Amino acid sequence: MKTHLNCPCGEAIVGKDEDDLVEKAQQHLKESHPGLEYDRDAILFMAY
Numbered sequence: 001m002k003t004h005l006n007c008p009c010g011e012a013i014v015g016k017d018e019d020d021l022v023e024k025a026q027q028h029l030k031e032s033h034p035g036l037e038y039d040r041d042a043i044l045f046m047a048y
Contacts, residue, residue, distance in 0.1 A: 001017060001018055002018055002021065002044055002047035002048055003015050003016065003017065003018070003020075003021050003047070004021070004047060004048050005021060005025055005043065005046055005047040005048070007025075007028060007032075009032060009033070011028060011032065013025050013028055018044060018047075021043070021044075021047060022040045022043050022044065025038070025043045025047075026038070026043070
C-alpha cells in the first residue's frame, strides 16, 4: 500500500491509506497548484 508522496514543490504528503493519500494530494493540488489535476492512478503512480 502506498501512503507517501513528495510533491515537486517540496511538500511531503502522507496518508493513512491510499484513499486518504489521494484525497490529501488532490486537496494540496487544489490549494497550492490551481489548475493542476491528477487522477487517482497518476497520484498512486508517483507515490511510494
